[in-house]
Amino acid sequence: MKVLIAPVETAGFVANLVQGLRQLGVDAESYVSERHSFSYDVEEEKKSLIVRLWRHLGTLFKRTPPFPFPVRVALLAAQSVVAWFVLFRSVRLFDAYIFVAGKTFTNTRFELRLLHFLGKKIIFVSLGSESRPPYMSGGYSAGMTPAEAAPRIVRASRKVAKTVQLQERYAHYVVNAPGTGQFHRKNFVNWFSMGVPVPEAQEPSLEDDASKSGPVRILHSPSKPLLKGSNEIRAVIASLKHKGYAIDFIELKGVPNAEVREELARCDFVIDQLYSDTPMAFFATEAAHYGKPAVVGGYFSAFVNQYVDRGDIPPSAYVLPEQLEETVARLIDDRRYRIELGSDARRFVRGRWHSRIVAQRYLRLLNDEVPDSWLCSPENLSYLGGVGVSEKELKAMVRYIFDHYGWEAFQLKGKPALEASLTDLLSQQPADENA
Template sequence: MFDFDRLWTPWRQVRKAFALLHLRKSYDLFHFYYGESLLARHRDLPMLKRAGKRIVFHFRGCDIRMRGLELARRATCACKDCPALCSSDPEKESLRDLARRLADRTLVATPDLLEWVPEADLVTQAIELGALPELPPPAVKKDRYVILHAPSDPLIKGTRYLRTAIAHLRSRGYAVDFRLVSGRPHSEVRQAIAEADIVVDQLLVGWYGNFAIEAMASSRPVVAYIRDDLARRAGFSPPILSATPDSIERVLEELVANDRVRAGLARAGRPFVSRIHDAGRIASQLLDCYRSIVG
């Protein structure tokens, strides 16, 4: 059996090492995402620090979220149904300690991650709003309502709870169609959003993801689990109807029946995305961060 990984990984590391030599001469600041850096086991970070370079770490989710503590703290959480991802909790603790020791600034993409790195700054997910055409909101009155869900990982997103809720609603006579889109090109996801009446994002994390941002930018009412404490920590409340695995059936039932609430969520979505997630605003925030470090 040919072991591709054993052949490929060392050569890739060699290429990265040569790239590091070039990059170290060309740049003053290095911004690393998702707990990664240029070399395996972050061997490049001490080298960069010795060379006087500035380092930014930007955590995005399971790269720093610690499963054991998450499960111990709350019943509804991102780790409820999924196995450990990315690395073990001790490895994540080591990564956090490394960032505290070597990074000039630590950032997180969502407020729940501040539980693991409270010293970090929140820099939210960015979206090219201009690349998303403004769509009219869904029709208020319809014979059937299309509920869309597009999980990147069904276990983390709580997909099975949504499936059960949809099945119960149908058995009780509600005219709802469930569309699940996964592993498809972005263009297909965009088209599915345009055809949806209600979009359901994640039901376990306690905050919303990129899919919800695109749906709000497209004037679609969005459902996701939003923890009140995270909204306070973030300093803003998204126009999203909150639902947990226990309440998702009831929330969808009320949303299908309430034209006014659906219309209000649809209207509020795009202005919110423009204010909080527009790529130009996030770029300005990052530039301010870089300038504060480099001087």
Template sequence: MLVNEKVRVLHAPVIIANQSVILANALRKCGVGAVSLQYYHQENRYSADINVYDGNNLLKQTLVRLSVFLRVVNSFDIYHFHFAETLLPLFFDLPILKLLGKKIVFEYHGSEIRPPFKYSNDYKLLTKIKITLNQLRIKIFARLFADAEVVTTPDLLAYAPSAKFIPAAIDDYWLSFSIKIPNKRGKAIIIHAPTSRKIKGSSYLILAIEKLQKEGLQVELDLVEELPLKEIRIHFERADIAVDQLLIGWYGLFAAEMMALGKPVVCYVQDDLKKYAPGLPIVSVNTGNLVEVLRKLVKDVKMRETLGRRGPQFVREFHSSEVVARRFIELYKKL
């Protein structure tokens, strides 16, 4: 497919970590006619180009979504769906789009195809069965109708082996600040911003911090959850060390944002996945050596400075919105 300003791409119908909005904006800057659309039924942190309130009951949601589908079905060439959701319930739109000759992309962000019970034993059997069946349904419909599948982290390739890895795009907002390399001595602030404490392994970090404090180290845990963007920025900038997930095997957007700000990042990165990000300036840990690694970073200010300085350039080359958008343009050309 020839990709230019005449090619129209819809990113829909949900916003995960602001990805559909960031990508649509970046694609437009690259000359592609891209639009972001989201359905929402509660207060949300992000705003798409098109925001559709679809209510809180199934009947209203179905009618609203059908109306939206009828309005946009002939308006785009590529339908880029996020989080394994589409414009109509139960993927009813997919066969129609295929019959009309439209191209379909599924972009996976995590829990829609990654079994959460792999990292927690708190799920009941019936819940596990429900999740497993839903993820199987997603995979079946993707195989039948998607022209391409994409994962934002390479650990997800285990659940979508035919997908292509394209990293998440960071908002240019995080690359616009003057870098403040953490070089202070005294109390070290360790920041952690989990979207799910269970999946991110937050309990291990809390125990590690408590152990370091009992040893007499001057260390403080800043646990950031569900805060407005302006407040998040304040927390991010004052941090000395960032800890991302400790169980999954790859880093998330939080780690990329912290690297962009020049902060040293600690995260569990699987050895077999490191090839996907050469030069990744992250200290890889596991639950067994977390205390040891944090102890060293808290004491070694120079090590924190060195790691922090490597982060912004890596993010510009690997996660900047333009870089990621151009990778998607290459993908679109092959559809």
């Protein structure tokens, strides 16, 4: 079996899964649509001319600073045409496809029909944002009122729901997290049962690098500060300093990954984000390489034990957003706890999430050896917390959408537990507050 992983690279997921499969003797390769800034793919020049052209056009389209709008349109159109040639080339070479981040080469129904007709094994892997209901994501409403954001969110919700259901129709398996699986109609593979493929690492130990005296060094490196709750995190640090805590707070934005890694080696622990539906996203995973624990806020922290087996939960200080300050204070006060949590996190990612071990699980999907314990039923989901958005903001958005677009706009028909959660959210928000 020859396996292709495509078309989007995120934090080394594709490259690491390819390497893990190869360690198992599987003939695996990756095609990604643009050059990643961290150069995860070291085999670019070995790929065919058509694949390199497709990737080069995507890289130019995403260039910073961007080209003028007409040039960007031309680049996107050209890449879209070349994508068909990449697809037709791939069907001659590969038996199985693992599509990452909910995308394919052409993002068309025809492509999936073709692969299905040709008997190709198809697996979709969701990384969160592409399948999460848009009204649960601050990325759709940041800096906007419900009235301003709602039309866009309703349209996006309809589109995302259709995309998820299209994937379900043609894929053999869809991998998604219970915190982002609300639009599924069929059982999906629990993302936490699979894990994040991470490479072998030889990083310094926490015991050697942790501060022995002086201020506790805390690192925060948000990719999108507004969505990560950086303002609230800064307020927590300011409050703790006012209470007498000695803190050296480091915030990195838009710096090379090498600089982030240097700070990870020097810090005592990290604060990832305020609103997350996973205990350990990519930044917290990178911190775990160094044995550094992560404080992560998120409403899903109250649900994680309900939907994820204990052994699959990555170790972090995963708490409700309103518990962030007391949790940070505990990690400052209790050095032993800090070190033990960091060591647990490192053992987890080097063991449970080692690229070869994660690849073994994906190989089981490819071979249809899927235990029932890996499957998650959307009928059992009840979580409707937000990512990058506070509970208050989420309630206001839900109320506005309901009042102006109706129940159908939420795309949750036939899911009693989620409908009950939505009803509960609506009951907590006065009907006239955001009219």
